[in-house]
Amino acid sequence: MEAVTSLLAGFETALTPLNLLWALIGVTLGTLVGVLPGIGPALTVALLLPVTAQLPPVSAFIMFAGIYYGGMFGGSTTSILLNTPGESSSIITALEGNKMARKGRAAAALATAAIGSFVAGTIGTILLTFAAPAIANVAVMIPPSAKFALIMLAFVTISATFGNSPLRGLISLFFGLTIGLVGTDLQSGQARFTLGRPELLDGIEFVTVVIGLFAVGETLFVASRLRKDKASVIKLDGNASMTREDWRRSWKPWLRGTALGFPFGAIPAGGAEIPTFLSYTLERRLSKHPEEFGKGAIEGVAGPEAANNASAAGVLVPLLTLGLPTSATAAILLAAFQQYGLQPGPLLFVTNGDLVWGLIASLYIGNVMLLALNLPLAPVWARLLLIPRPFLYAGILVFSTVGVYSLNNSVFDLILLAIFGVIGYGMRRFDFPVTPAIIGVILGPVAESQFRTALQQSNGNPTIFLQSPLTVFILLAVLAALIVPAVLKARAARRV
Amino acid sequence: MSDSTVPPIPPAPAAPSARPGLSVPDLLVALGVVLLGALLLAGTLRIPFGINAVVGPRVFPLIVSVGTLLLGALLTVNVLRGGRAEPAAEEDTDPDAQPDLRQPGLILGGFLLGAALLQPLGFVIGTALMYFSVGFAFGERRAPLLAGVALAVALVTYVVFTRGLGLTLPAGILKGVL
Numbered sequence: 001m002e003a004v005t006s007l008l009a010g011f012e013t014a015l016t017p018l019n020l021l022w023a024l025i026g027v028t029l030g031t032l033v034g035v036l037p038g039i040g041p042a043l044t045v046a047l048l049l050p051v052t053a054q055l056p057p058v059s060a061f062i063m064f065a066g067i068y069y070g071g072m073f074g075g076s077t078t079s080i081l082l083n084t085p086g087e088s089s090s091i092i093t094a095l096e097g098n099k100m101a102r103k104g105r106a107a108a109a110l111a112t113a114a115i116g117s118f119v120a121g122t123i124g125t126i127l128l129t130f131a132a133p134a135i136a137n138v139a140v141m142i143p144p145s146a147k148f149a150l151i152m153l154a155f156v157t158i159s160a161t162f163g164n165s166p167l168r169g170l171i172s173l174f175f176g177l178t179i180g181l182v183g184t185d186l187q188s189g190q191a192r193f194t195l196g197r198p199e200l201l202d203g204i205e206f207v208t209v210v211i212g213l214f215a216v217g218e219t220l221f222v223a224s225r226l227r228k229d230k231a232s233v234i235k236l237d238g239n240a241s242m243t244r245e246d247w248r249r250s251w252k253p254w255l256r257g258t259a260l261g262f263p264f265g266a267i268p269a270g271g272a273e274i275p276t277f278l279s280y281t282l283e284r285r286l287s288k289h290p291e292e293f294g295k296g297a298i299e300g301v302a303g304p305e306a307a308n309n310a311s312a313a314g315v316l317v318p319l320l321t322l323g324l325p326t327s328a329t330a331a332i333l334l335a336a337f338q339q340y341g342l343q344p345g346p347l348l349f350v351t352n353g354d355l356v357w358g359l360i361a362s363l364y365i366g367n368v369m370l371l372a373l374n375l376p377l378a379p380v381w382a383r384l385l386l387i388p389r390p391f392l393y394a395g396i397l398v399f400s401t402v403g404v405y406s407l408n409n410s411v412f413d414l415i416l417l418a419i420f421g422v423i424g425y426g427m428r429r430f431d432f433p434v435t436p437a438i439i440g441v442i443l444g445p446v447a448e449s450q451f452r453t454a455l456q457q458s459n460g461n462p463t464i465f466l467q468s469p470l471t472v473f474i475l476l477a478v479l480a481a482l483i484v485p486a487v488l489k490a491r492a493a494r495r496v
Numbered sequence: 497m498s499d500s501t502v503p504p505i506p507p508a509p510a511a512p513s514a515r516p517g518l519s520v521p522d523l524l525v526a527l528g529v530v531l532l533g534a535l536l537l538a539g540t541l542r543i544p545f546g547i548n549a550v551v552g553p554r555v556f557p558l559i560v561s562v563g564t565l566l567l568g569a570l571l572t573v574n575v576l577r578g579g580r581a582e583p584a585a586e587e588d589t590d591p592d593a594q595p596d597l598r599q600p601g602l603i604l605g606g607f608l609l610g611a612a613l614l615q616p617l618g619f620v621i622g623t624a625l626m627y628f629s630v631g632f633a634f635g636e637r638r639a640p641l642l643a644g645v646a647l648a649v650a651l652v653t654y655v656v657f658t659r660g661l662g663l664t665l666p667a668g669i670l671k672g673v674l
Contacts, residue, residue, distance in 0.1 A: 038588065054662045084588075164582070167570055171529055174564045178536060181560060192553060193539050213588035216607075220600035223633045227590035281589075390636035391590055391645060394627040397607070398649060401623055405614070406663045414611040418604060425600060430525050431581035448556040455551045 003130050010146055010357025014365055022055070023362050026063035027369045030070020033185020035381045036392060037078050038218055040087035041071035041312075042328035042438070047399050049336060050406045058355050061167040062362040064333060069121060069366045071329075072312055073374055075383050076113040076305055081106060081234045089272035089308045092280045096293070096300030101234040103296050107378070110240035112250045114374040119251075120258040120306035121367040124275040124313025127262055128320075129360055132349075135321040138344035144454040145465050147322070149474035151447040154268050154324055156481045159436045161273065164262050166485060172432045175423075177447075179204055187452060188443075199412045206335045208404050209441050210328075213434050215400045217424015219393050219489045224425070226389070233385045240378040242442045250302040253283050257306030264307075265314020268324045272311040279303040313363070320344055320356060323446065328435040331442045519580040526571040531567030599633040606630065618668020624650040 013019065029051070033044045048067050052060040069284055079090045080097035093113060100109040139403055140149075159169030182193045183203025194200040242250065257279040264275040265287055283299040284290055293300055318324040323345040325331035337344050342352060374381070387395075404417045458464035540557040585591050606629020614622035627646035636642050657663045 003546040021548075027623045050657070050663060051661060104661055167567065167574065168581075171564075171567045171571060174560060174567055177533075177560045178532070178564065180660075188553040190543055192543055192557060193536075219630060221584070222588045223599035223603055224597055224635060225589045225591075226591040226599070227588055227593065280564050388636070390631040390634035390642070393634055394646070395649060397603070397630050397651060398623045398627050401607075401610075401626060402653060402657055402663075402665070405619075405659065406665065409664060409666075411611050411614060414614070415608070418611070421607075422604070426525070428584040429581070430522065431584060438565060444560075451556065452551040459658035460551065 002255075003133050006133070006353065006357045007129055007361060009354065010359075010361035011364075013058060013354055013358035014062055014361040014494060017026075017172055019059055019358070019362070020365070022059045022063040023066045023365050024237075024369055026066025027070040027073075027366050027373060028066075030067035031074040031077075031370070031373060031381060032070075032384070033067075034071035034074025035077050035384045036074075036387070036396070037082055037385060038085050038222070038392075039071075039215075039396070040075060040090075040329075041068065042087070042210070042332055042435075043214045044071035044074075045332045045336070046207055047215070047396075047403055049207055049332075049339075050403045052336075053406065057342065058358050060336070060340070061355060061359045064336060065359055065362045065365065066366040066369070068329060068333065069309075069363065069370055071310065072309060073114065073117055073370050074381065076117065076308075077374075077378065078385065079107045080113065080301070081236065081382055082232075082385050087272075089276050089311070090442075091307070092276050092304035093301055096280075096297060096304075099294070100233075100298065100301060101294035101296075105296060105298075106234050107238060108238050108242050108246050108298060109238050109296075109301050110236070110378050111237075111375060112246060112302045113240040114240055114303045114371060114378075115242070116250065116257065116306040117252045117309040118253040118367050118371040120261060120310040121313055121370075122309040123255075123258045124262050124265075125360065125363045125367065128313050128316055128363070131266065132317055132320050132356075132360070135317060136346040136349045139321050142322075142346075143468055143471070144450045144457065145468055146474060148447060148450040148454055148472040149465070149471045149478065150268055150322065150324060151443055152478045153324055153474055153481065154443065155436075155439065156478050158326070158439050159433075160481060160485055164431060166482070168430075168432045169436050172427065172434065173436040173440045175432075176209075176437035177440075177444040178440075179209055179437075180441045180444030180448075186449070197412075199408075203445075204416060204441075205404070205407050205413065206332070206438075206441050207407060208413055208416050209420055210332060211400045211403055211440055212420025213424035213427065213437060215396055216417060216421025217428060217434070219397055220421055220425040221428040222389075222393065233382070235381050236382040238379065240375045246298055249298050252286075253279070253299045253303035254306040256282060256286075257303040257308075258310040261307035261310030261312075262314040265311030265318040265326070268318045268322065272308050272327065273378055274313075275307040275311050276304040279307040304445065316363075320348060321346055323348075325439065325442065328438045331439050335442050409492065519575065522575045522580045524570070525581075526568060526575045529568030530565060531568075533561055533563075533568050536561035536564055557598055582629065602633040603630050606633075614668075615666050616668060618670050619665040620647070620650045620654050620670055621668060622650075623653065 029048055030044055033039055033047060034041060045067055052063050075090050076093050078084055079094035080101050083094050083098035097109040155173055159173045160166040182200055184191050184201050191201060260275040260279050278302055283303040284293045287299050289297060315327050315330045318326055319330045319334060323343060325334045334344060404413050408412060454464050540554055540561050543554045543557060545552045545554060548645055607626050610622040610626035624646040627649055631642045654665055658665055
């Protein structure tokens with residue numbers, strides 16, 4: 001019961017009045033920014049990074065934990081009341097929840113999403129508490145070659161699952177890898193692709209890339225083809241609440257959604273889309289009211305929303321134990337760790353145990369706070385959706401500027417931000433998913449370092465990647481992930 | 497922000513009327529990816545070999561540049577065979593709207609001007625300018641109101657980030673006042 005002892009120590013860290021305050025600020029800001037239409041959890045965390053700049057690491061990560069879960073809670077409010085999913089894993093919530101809201105059941109939809117997220121988040125965090133240290137113990141023994149192979153697996157699955165075509169996903173990934181190459185090579189001290197600019201010797205800040213591609217790119221794209229009619233926000237009178245019947249129909253989907261979401265988040269090939277879709281299909285099949293699906297079935301909100309939040313907890317398993325982010329949000333959290341000079345991975349539990357356990361403990365606390373914030377305050381968050389678009393997008397741009405400028409107090413970074421904004425516009429215009437690029441920027445340098453370490457151990461003999469059975473197994477999975485979807489697609493095309 | 501993976505909501509109109517011809521913008525993008533790969537390859541070959549390193553600083557960039565070239569070639573083939581990209585459907589966009597590049601141009605211009613004035617005139621004025629240009633591009637025409645909100649937002653942001661969070665942002669001409 002080592003985990004329990006460590007967790008209790010974590011609670012001791014997280015429960016100091018000051019850290020509780022940071023957690024509260026984190027969940028509030030996370031919900032606040034997450035509710036804003038157009039801002040998903042990844043951008044929420046990236047935009048709020050500068051807020052934590054002056055905090056000690058433990059407080060900063062406690063705040064991040066709040067922002068992370070808060071962003072997801074806020075996102076479901078937007079999906080339900082405005083039918084606008086901030087990220088692909090909220091699509092189902094928007095699909096079914098918005099229909100409920102249109103039928104006058106907004107309060108119940110919001111409540112089942114919030115309580116379901118709480119249940120899933122808490123169970124997910126419990127699983128994380130026990131799974132993470134166990135996996136970290138095993139992960140210490142994974143050779144660099146297998147770590148490299150794992151990163152390849154994450155690359156390929158993320159490129160293939162985000163977006164409509166794996167080719168476009170891979171191009172996006174390689175663009176990210178290219179950005180990751182810029183700067184001084186840490187092992188040899190060689191400057192690479194700096195175009196002679198001293199500002200580029202330290203590489204390009206990931207915050208600039210993330211905010212440029214996501215926020216500025218989005219602003220430019222929306223401006224170019226703005227919807228003229230007013231978005232229809234559904235009015236919410238009173239708190240988010242559920243009837244006895246709603247509870248009866250919700251609790252099983254919550255648990256099933258959690259069971260689907262957590263493992264999919266935890267495997268280094270996941271993402272939250274698959275479990276939310278699976279959960280939706282499952283609930284539809286098990287429901288006594290299948291005819292309600294597509295017209296506002298409460299099970300269709302409860303299950304997917306639980307799956308989404310459970311996978312958010314699951315994503316932290318590979319992030320904390322292997323240093324492997326499997327979602328854009330996790331990639332930004334990883335980069336935040338790196339900014340504090342911390343490298344998530346199996347050793348983090350040994351070297352920075354207080355931080356990791358403080359972070360995990362604050363996930364429990366954040367969940368409780370979010371429930372308390374979201375049920376009674378739902379009407380307040382709903383009002384945020386009424387901010388007129390010109391003022392909203394202008395505000396997003398100003399916050400982007402603060403985030404990027406405050407990194408180095410350099411106007412050069414703002415020019416880079418504008419360039420990435422234009423690229424982000426182009427990616428939307430030409431259907432390239434943004435997430436693979438973000439993962440490429442952040443994981444590319446890690447992949448290179450594992451690749452080189454592996455080869456150095458073998459004195460440059462590339463067969464090192466074929467010697468460990470684990471590595472071979474993972475590399476075969478990578479190949480399968482590349483080939484199988486293409487084959488399936490070709491087959492489907494032939495049948496038509 | 498919503499990834500471009502979000503399927504169209506509401507669904508985009510079924511696109512192809514008969515067989516779509518070659519899309520020139522798509523071809524330019526595909527060739528752009530090829531060009532990027534070629535430039536990367538050229539840059540890679542200029543990286544000196546590392547000393548005493550089994551795997552030098554060149555190997556990984558080589559993989560990335562060759563990969564980019566190959567993917568670019570695949571995309572070019574795809575476009576030549578009639579493939580074309582569907583613009584992403586975002587929350588506040590109208591898939592049927594005629595794209596208007598003047599609005600993003602206005603935002604970009606305001607942003608670069610604001611960035612250039614950030615140090616001489618200060619953060620508040622620089623970002624207020626950016627705020628104004630975005631608001632204007634998004635169709636807000638009540639200029640005095642927009643300017644007022646822009647200044648207020650910039651000022652509050654400045655005070656919160658410098659006083660509350662200890663970041664340093666340039667005060668510019670408002671130095672001494674703030």
